[in-house]
Amino acid sequence: MKTEEQPRIPFAPPVYIRSTMDCLSSLGIRPSTVLSNAGLAWQDLCDGQHMVDFEVFRRFVAYAIRCSGEPDLGLIAGSMLQPYHTPVGIGAVTSDNLGHGLRFLCRHARLIFGRLEFSLHNGPRWSTLTVKPIVPLCETHVFVMQTIVGAHCRLLEAILGRPADELALGLPYPRPAGNDLPCLRYVRKVSFDQDCLSLELPVELLRSPSIAADAKAFSEAEQLCQKMESELVHGAFVQRVRRALLERLAANPDAGELARELGISARALVRRLAEVGLTYTEIKDELRRTHAAWHLRHTELSIEGIAAQLGYADPTNFTRKFKDWYLVAPSKMRQAMRVASP
Numbered sequence: 001m002k003t004e005e006q007p008r009i010p011f012a013p014p015v016y017i018r019s020t021m022d023c024l025s026s027l028g029i030r031p032s033t034v035l036s037n038a039g040l041a042w043q044d045l046c047d048g049q050h051m052v053d054f055e056v057f058r059r060f061v062a063y064a065i066r067c068s069g070e071p072d073l074g075l076i077a078g079s080m081l082q083p084y085h086t087p088v089g090i091g092a093v094t095s096d097n098l099g100h101g102l103r104f105l106c107r108h109a110r111l112i113f114g115r116l117e118f119s120l121h122n123g124p125r126w127s128t129l130t131v132k133p134i135v136p137l138c139e140t141h142v143f144v145m146q147t148i149v150g151a152h153c154r155l156l157e158a159i160l161g162r163p164a165d166e167l168a169l170g171l172p173y174p175r176p177a178g179n180d181l182p183c184l185r186y187v188r189k190v191s192f193d194q195d196c197l198s199l200e201l202p203v204e205l206l207r208s209p210s211i212a213a214d215a216k217a218f219s220e221a222e223q224l225c226q227k228m229e230s231e232l233v234h235g236a237f238v239q240r241v242r243r244a245l246l247e248r249l250a251a252n253p254d255a256g257e258l259a260r261e262l263g264i265s266a267r268a269l270v271r272r273l274a275e276v277g278l279t280y281t282e283i284k285d286e287l288r289r290t291h292a293a294w295h296l297r298h299t300e301l302s303i304e305g306i307a308a309q310l311g312y313a314d315p316t317n318f319t320r321k322f323k324d325w326y327l328v329a330p331s332k333m334r335q336a337m338r339v340a341s342p
Contacts, residue, residue, distance in 0.1 A: 009105055010051035015085045016147070016199065017052060017133040018045055022065055031065050037063045041109035042298055043246075045261070061140045071176060071191055074143035075184070078150020083158050088112055089226065091221035093158045094214040099206030101159050102129060108225040127206050131197040140172045145197050150200055153186075159209040195324075230276045237272055241280075252311030255280040289325045293316075296334045303330050 017040070021031045035041065038060035052060075065073050083089030088108045095101035102120050106129070109118040115135045121128050129152075137144050149169060157162035163186035175192040180301045182297045184190060231238050244261055245253070253331065256266040258280070273279060309317035322330045 011054040012052045012057045013086070013112055014045040014052065014083070016112070017057075017060065017188060019081040019085075020060075020073070020077040020147075021045075023073065023080050024064060024068060026080075027068050027070070034060065034064050034067060042294070045294075054115075058138060058140055061143045065143070067223075071112055071142075072146060074146030075150045077155055078147035078152075081151045081154060086112055087221045087224040089155065091225060092155060092214045093210060094218040094221065095159075096213055097206065097210055097211055098156070098159050098201075098208045099127070101155075101210060102127075102206065104222070106154075108229070111228050113144075116144075116148075122206070125203055127201050127203045129199040129201075142167055148197060149199070150182075153184075158212065159210045160208055164201065166202050166205055166207075168192035168200040170196070170200070172196050172336045227277045231278070238276060238278065238283075239271070241273065241284060242287065245284060249284075249287060249291070250309050251310050252313075266310060288321070289339070292322055292325070292330065293333070296330055297337045306330070 021034070024034060025031055032042075039056055040052070040060065043178065051103070065071065070076065083093050088105060088111050091108065092101035092105045095104055099122075104233040106118040106120050109116065110210075112129075115133060115137075117132045117134050119130050119132075121130070131145070131148055133144075149171070153164065153167070155168065164188040165188060165189050168189040168191075169184070169187055170191045172194050173192065179318065241258070245258055248258070248261070253261070256268055259266040259269040270280065273283070291310060292306060293308060295301055299306075301309065303319065304315045307315040310318065313323075319330060322328075322333075326333060328336075
């Protein structure tokens with residue numbers, strides 16, 4: 001009997017997967033093995049706007065936990081997730097104060113966790129951030145909840161400049177047997193078997209200023225989040241453009257050439273991207289930027305070879321653009337990545 005095909009549900013952003021991959025690498029596990037067993041390739045993790053389907057995510061989590069032998073892998077991986085890896089995290093960290101940052105997070109959380117609902121409730125003494133799945137998470141439930149806890153502990157520390165030892169957690173799963181989690185050593189209280197994930201803080205703590213408050217950086221992050229949310233409405237077409245351009249990036253096609261590949265006019269391509277506040281040049285620039293860093297970290301290609309892969313005929317132009325993106329030469333970034341990798 002033919003089994004019914006599972007529906008494709010975009011679920012996890014690549015940064016979420018990459019954080020877990022970094023965690024597995026630190027445990028001595030070959031990332032490529034985990035990816036291949038999940039049906040993923042390194043290229044799938046390059047485009048920050050391309051969400052990994054839920055069924056693929058399920059296979060990835062199952063194999064990652066089995067390989068590591070670590071039931072709390074989600075908590076460890078989440079604590080390694082840098083807030084600055086997403087516009088949502090950047091906006092939260094550069095907000096005026098903690099309360100502003102948490103409200104920003106709840107407002108734009110679907111850009112990271114599209115199948116979860118975040119809400120912030122302030123009472124007379126306590127402020128509670130709750131997280132509820134809007135679709136069943138199946139066997140990934142504990143992993144996802146743990147990752148959110150680890151990532152939020154890291155976020156609170158980035159905003160406050162210290163561990164948030166006032167934090168009380170409500171976890172929606174049973175207490176693990178004989179488990180002492182060093183990642184939660186600063187937490188004031190942990191309760192298990194709760195109805196949903198909750199993070200509780202004293203309400204006065206929300207007035208604490210962010211140590212990284214930056215009005216300009218916050219405004220830029222907010223604009224980018226709004227643009228990304230607009231893309232969600234027209235996501236299918238934008239993703240189609242991204243994937244087509246990614247396949248042809250080395251040839252450096254202009255808008256007219258890519259439009260012909262997609263079977264539409266160049267004018268229609270430009271107009272439909274403009275409807276979501278995007279330009280063809282912006283999409284190409286973002287793909288080049290993310291792929292440049294990925295090639296430096298995960299391949300042995302020379303700088304000239306990376307430039308060619310990204311469609312630069314002159315490596316000097318690539319190096320100049322890379323310095324604009326990251327404020328450092330590509331060779332220097334590769335050295336820094338290799339020093340940090342162990």
